[in-house]
Amino acid sequence: MLNSEQHLFIFEGGRDESRFVDSLEQCFLGEKISVKCAYEAEIYQLYEQLKGDGFSIDMVELLKERNAKNAKILKDYTRDSFAYIYLFFDYDAHSSLASDDKLAEMLNFFDNETENGLLYISYPMLEAIRHYKDMGSFKELTVKCKRANCIYRNDCEDADTCMNEPHYKTFSAQNCRPQMVNINKYSKEIWNELILAHIYKMNYLVNEVFEFPAKTETQSTVFSKQQEKHINHRCPEVAVLSAFPIYALDYFGVETLRKKLIM
DSSP states (O other), X not given: OOOOSOEEEEXXXXXXXXXXXXXXXXXXXXXXXXXXXXXXXXXXXXXHHHHHTTTOOOHHHHHHHHOHHHHHHTTTOOGGGOSEEEEEEEOOTTSTTOOHHHHHHHHHHSEETTTTEEEEEEBSOXXXXXOOSOXXXXXXXXXXXXXXGOTTGGGOTTHHHHHTSOOHHHHHHHSSOGGGSOGGGOOHHHHHHHHHHHHHHHHHHHXXXXXXXXXXXXXXXXXXXXXXXXXXXXXXXXXXBOHHHHHHHHHHOHHHHHHHTTO
């Protein structure tokens, strides 16, 4: 899929996600390939808006209507301006609107970057990219994800402890290698390590093998395995997994990425 055609990146938020992709483009992709906009709301709010329009909405026009910044960025663009559309959102299972059924529907709808767009989910959220110390500990790294939305909350002795745990943004910053905290200081070497770690982790989640994947996997498959192995359990959790390295795998393909990482 490596090419020079125009890409549209749609983020849940604005500044932080854009900084990560700016760094990824500069240090790893080797070129600036994307126009970046923010929806400024969760995936579940996007679901409600799309459902209200019968899932027939034009994403470029929707973004222009969201805020003045998007309108300025996209003023000379239409949907036909973009060969590829990518959406990057958080799992956000603690949200008041969160629904695994809604997310599954969104992943089925946004399943092709040349059509409706391709949706990538970070588990549990954006900061998963920095929640890393080393390969050994990262392999089995999971975090609780439902909080107040846990269906076992009223029948769990640890419910109060879960509810009082620090926000994941704080927790991930306190439980990572110091070099991972500041995205502005990420080097190509750091990106190499993080991309390897997360695509190994994806392969481990889907295929139970912690090594370089033999093929790409759909985001629906990743979500299904998260549900099977981690979410649909007595204490719901997710395997920590960032969307950005998975995007790099899809962007380059298995063999090109393997060579780029000098394996």
